[in-house]
Amino acid sequence: MEALELARWQFGITTVYHFLMVPLTIGLGLLVAIMQTMWVRTGKAQYLRMTKFWGKLFLINFIMGVATGLVQEFQFGMAWSEYSRFVGDVFGAPLAMEALLAFFVESVFLGLWIFGWDRLPKKLHLATIWGASTASILSAYFILAANSWMQHPVGVEMVDGRPVLVDIWAVLTNNTLLVAFPHTILGAFSVAGGFLLGISWYHLWKRRRDGIDTVGPDGKVLVGSVAKTGRDTADHQVWLRSLRIGALVAVVSFAGVAVTGDLQAKLMFEQQPMKMAAAEAACHDGTGFSVLSVGNLGSQNCDDIVAVIEVPGMLSFMANGDFATEVQGVNSLVPQYQEQYGTHLPDDPMYGERAGMEIDYVPVMEVTYWGFRMMITFGAMAAFAAAVALFLTRKGTVPESKRIMQLAVLGILAPFGANAAGWIFTEMGRQPFVVAPNPDPNGIDNVFMFTAAAVSPGVSATELAISLIAFTVVYSVLLVVEVKLLVKYVRGGVPSAMPELLPHDDGPDDDSAGGDPTRKKGDGDVLAFAY
Amino acid sequence: MEFLPTLWFVIIAYLWTGYLLLEGFDLGVGMLMKLFARTDQDRRVLLNTVGPVWDGNEVWLITAGAATFAAFPLWYASLFSTLYLPLLLVLMGLIFRAVGFEYRGKGNNDAWRTRWDWAIALGSLVSAFGIGAALALTTTGLPINDNGDRVGGAFAWFNGYAVLGGSAVVLFSLVHALGFLVLKTDGEIRERARRQFLRWMPLGVLPMAVWAIVVHSSGGKTVTWFTLLLAVGGAAFAWIMARRHRDGWSFVGMAAFLAAGTTTIFTAAFPVVLPSTLDAAFDLTVANASSSGYTLSVMSVVALVGLPGVLVYQGWTYWVFRKRVSRSHIPAAHTVRAQ
Numbered sequence: 001m002e003a004l005e006l007a008r009w010q011f012g013i014t015t016v017y018h019f020l021m022v023p024l025t026i027g028l029g030l031l032v033a034i035m036q037t038m039w040v041r042t043g044k045a046q047y048l049r050m051t052k053f054w055g056k057l058f059l060i061n062f063i064m065g066v067a068t069g070l071v072q073e074f075q076f077g078m079a080w081s082e083y084s085r086f087v088g089d090v091f092g093a094p095l096a097m098e099a100l101l102a103f104f105v106e107s108v109f110l111g112l113w114i115f116g117w118d119r120l121p122k123k124l125h126l127a128t129i130w131g132a133s134t135a136s137i138l139s140a141y142f143i144l145a146a147n148s149w150m151q152h153p154v155g156v157e158m159v160d161g162r163p164v165l166v167d168i169w170a171v172l173t174n175n176t177l178l179v180a181f182p183h184t185i186l187g188a189f190s191v192a193g194g195f196l197l198g199i200s201w202y203h204l205w206k207r208r209r210d211g212i213d214t215v216g217p218d219g220k221v222l223v224g225s226v227a228k229t230g231r232d233t234a235d236h237q238v239w240l241r242s243l244r245i246g247a248l249v250a251v252v253s254f255a256g257v258a259v260t261g262d263l264q265a266k267l268m269f270e271q272q273p274m275k276m277a278a279a280e281a282a283c284h285d286g287t288g289f290s291v292l293s294v295g296n297l298g299s300q301n302c303d304d305i306v307a308v309i310e311v312p313g314m315l316s317f318m319a320n321g322d323f324a325t326e327v328q329g330v331n332s333l334v335p336q337y338q339e340q341y342g343t344h345l346p347d348d349p350m351y352g353e354r355a356g357m358e359i360d361y362v363p364v365m366e367v368t369y370w371g372f373r374m375m376i377t378f379g380a381m382a383a384f385a386a387a388v389a390l391f392l393t394r395k396g397t398v399p400e401s402k403r404i405m406q407l408a409v410l411g412i413l414a415p416f417g418a419n420a421a422g423w424i425f426t427e428m429g430r431q432p433f434v435v436a437p438n439p440d441p442n443g444i445d446n447v448f449m450f451t452a453a454a455v456s457p458g459v460s461a462t463e464l465a466i467s468l469i470a471f472t473v474v475y476s477v478l479l480v481v482e483v484k485l486l487v488k489y490v491r492g493g494v495p496s497a498m499p500e501l502l503p504h505d506d507g508p509d510d511d512s513a514g515g516d517p518t519r520k521k522g523d524g525d526v527l528a529f530a531y
Numbered sequence: 532m533e534f535l536p537t538l539w540f541v542i543i544a545y546l547w548t549g550y551l552l553l554e555g556f557d558l559g560v561g562m563l564m565k566l567f568a569r570t571d572q573d574r575r576v577l578l579n580t581v582g583p584v585w586d587g588n589e590v591w592l593i594t595a596g597a598a599t600f601a602a603f604p605l606w607y608a609s610l611f612s613t614l615y616l617p618l619l620l621v622l623m624g625l626i627f628r629a630v631g632f633e634y635r636g637k638g639n640n641d642a643w644r645t646r647w648d649w650a651i652a653l654g655s656l657v658s659a660f661g662i663g664a665a666l667a668l669t670t671t672g673l674p675i676n677d678n679g680d681r682v683g684g685a686f687a688w689f690n691g692y693a694v695l696g697g698s699a700v701v702l703f704s705l706v707h708a709l710g711f712l713v714l715k716t717d718g719e720i721r722e723r724a725r726r727q728f729l730r731w732m733p734l735g736v737l738p739m740a741v742w743a744i745v746v747h748s749s750g751g752k753t754v755t756w757f758t759l760l761l762a763v764g765g766a767a768f769a770w771i772m773a774r775r776h777r778d779g780w781s782f783v784g785m786a787a788f789l790a791a792g793t794t795t796i797f798t799a800a801f802p803v804v805l806p807s808t809l810d811a812a813f814d815l816t817v818a819n820a821s822s823s824g825y826t827l828s829v830m831s832v833v834a835l836v837g838l839p840g841v842l843v844y845q846g847w848t849y850w851v852f853r854k855r856v857s858r859s860h861i862p863a864a865h866t867v868r869a870q
Binding site: 059060063064066067068069070071073074076077078079081082084085087088089090091092093095096097098099100101103104105107108109110111112114115116119120159164165166168203206229230231456457458459460462463466467470474478481485488489491492493495496499526527530531 | 575578579582583584585586587589590592593594596597598599600601602604605607608609610611612613614615616618619621622623625626629630632633634635636637675678679680681682684685822823825826829830833834836837838840841844845848851852854855856860861862865867868869870
């Protein structure tokens with residue numbers, strides 16, 4: 001493989017991976033803040049337990065997002081130096097804003113939250129998680145501002161062949177950003193909702209299996225209690241409240257995701273018509289919405305693709321809100337792109353071996369077509385499942401069936417899949433551009449960049465291969481470790497985050513595990529929490 | 532000299548100084564997990580001295596990187612792509628270290644903890660070395676052509692200055708961390724840290740002082756004579772104060788050494804941000820590598836709003852967690868079992 005392919009694989013793998021942790025951090029962070037608020041307001045035990053338990057899982061996941069986030073910032077310079085030089089005047093600003101205005105707040109306040117239990121006054125401590133959570137959402141805004149500029153450059157002028165920022169406000173209110181932001185944030189909440197739903201389901205199911213909770217003749221739950229393992233009535237409340245909050249959050253955010261997704265699609269038909277045509281494998285103008293297209297999508301040859309089932313007019317509705325306007329297909333878009341942006345890459349050394357090669361304006365249709373469908377299918381499945389879950393748990397517990405429990409746990413993955421598929425679709429659909437041209441007639445002329453020109457000229461394919469392998473191996477190992485830890489803490493239930501719930505004589509190894517026997521309780525404690 | 536690019540050079544120098552001052556001791560504490568701590572309990576004491584703050588400290592690095600991207604995209608692109616492999620190691624080190632901090636206490640057996648101890652210690656060592664090498668090389672030069680791209684193979688950057696800068700940050704972090712432990716712990720650990728600090732501190736600051744002298748002797752200005760002197764004075768002050776058990780003042784001395792040292796280095800290097808070892812005409816300077824005036828003024832407003840806030844709430848964090856951590860504070864390890 002050449003340097004360009006390696007760099008693209010690396011960016012794809014590291015970014016999709018990073019974005020497994022990010023939506024859970026964003027979504028779960030806010031939910032934990034809400035849980036803690038409910039605790040501070042009502043003083044009810046179950047809300048404290050919810051805060052601590054979900055907070056623990058949040059942290060196990062958060063650290064992986066932090067660790068892999070730095071890679072994102074560094075690799076623009078490391079592997080994509082030509083890109084960084086070209087866009088630096090505009091692209092670096094939102095990244096620096098994210099660091100200065102959002103990520104500092106998130107990291108510092110999260111440290112205060114983790115270690116500040118009992119050390120800070122209750123309300124101030126609550127404020128720290130709100131600060132961290134709000135900052136993580138603000139982070140997303142700045143990062144999406146940077147990404148949206150790549151999808152739809154605004155606020156710049158070309159000076160000496162480089163885009164120069166002239167209007168930061170235009171970049172921060174890019175219409176692409178204004179729909180991508182709610183879409184992404186709601187997508188993150190759907191991830192957190194599904195996470196709460198699946199894990200709580202497991203615990204409610206286990207309480208029934210262990211005979212703690214039973215169901216009365218009217219179908220209503222009869223809550224039991226085994227205080228010795230911390231599975232009392234408040235424990236039941238923890239899981240039931242979490243499950244219903246999770247399901248509700250999932251249903252509502254999926255509805256929002258659908259609405260914002262529709263707005264995004266309409267915008268994308270204007271801004272990147274080729275991406276949307278490729279999403280549909282729509283070859284000729286006026287193609288209907290494809291329910292199933294067969295043929296060799298990967299051949300990039302439109303003659304090979306046969307739409308088996310299509311809904312006439314549907315695509316037009318997605319693009320324009322009516323059923324009659326013809327949407328342009330790939331076949332008529334290619335000559336337009338060729339006319340505007342050239343048929344061949346310029347004979348410039350910045351293109352390396354690709355200089356002078358013919359430009360293929362059609363994204364990899366297998367990826368765009370199936371990516372688009374996976375995003376929608378996973379999302380719709382999860383939304384439907386969450387709605388069913390709300391109905392099934394209306395009487396206070398979950399069905400006895402192990403199969404359904406397993407489905408609920410497996411369902412945690414669906415929103416993750418939808419998020420990943422959506423990003424793969426939108427980033428691959430932008431190709432062959434790394435900065436897509438802005439076709440708005442009143443827009444900016446000729447601010448675009450081919451991906452082929454973006455990679456670092458001084459970095460060898462060997463170096464990229466080394467880093468690609470290193471990241472893939474390390475990330476895979478860490479994913480296994482993270483999931484194992486999450487599973488372990490989930491199985492432990494609330495006491496995994498609140499050992500004080502268990503009676504002290506519970507385990508023989510409790511005191512032999514390194515604690516100082518002279519350890520004092522109370523005033524002398526400087527650690528409200530300890531690693 | 533144009534005002535805004537110069538201002539941003541100063542801001543970036545300030546961000547690096549803040550990074551080395553703060554993350555310096557948590558990188559050092561990471562390495563001391565293997566070099567200093569004797570028991571698992573010691574290691575937990577060490578970990579908890581930096582527990583609430585290390586992540587906030589690391590944001591200084593993220594900010595320094597992002598600010599360089601925003602204010603000097605050509606500097607950012609050339610430095611990061613030229614140092615591809617060393618920065619890969621930095622990233623790997625930081626990943627393992629961060630995950631180690633969080634995951635170490637979440638396993639139930641010694642093998643698990645030992646593995647993460649190594650991850651933390653080696654991760655800290657490798658990233659400190661890599662960052663030091665990168666900072667030294669951006670002041671002493673890299674083989675870059677007129678486009679700012681590396682000429683030569685994957686190791687064309689490697690030279691004595693890389694080793695000098697790498698060991699400067701590693702050794703400084705180690706002794707700085709010992710000084711930090713004197714401030715943040717109690718009992719036997721504290722006394723041992725003080726003894727080690729007094730023994731190793733002169734050696735620990737030496738490579739950074741040499742690095743400052745090297746840059747000073749090639750591009751020094753009158754003022755860098757003064758800052759160089761200040762750095763030496765700060766180090767001497769830190770050592771004397773540590774001997775007199777004035778630990779707070781000793782820490783201030785170390786901070787003064789670092790700040791005066793980095794000021795010497797950045798001031799002497801100014802206005803060149805990345806010299807080319809091939810041809811001085813290819814040097815990246817504050818003037819030719821910077822973003823437009825508009826971008827810089829936008830970023831100046833952001834920094835003006837953001838940075839004072841950072842100092843306030845990060846300072847407050849240190850105040851909240853100001854108490855010393857000692858062995859008696861470490862609770863029993865918590866075993867998570869399936870319900």
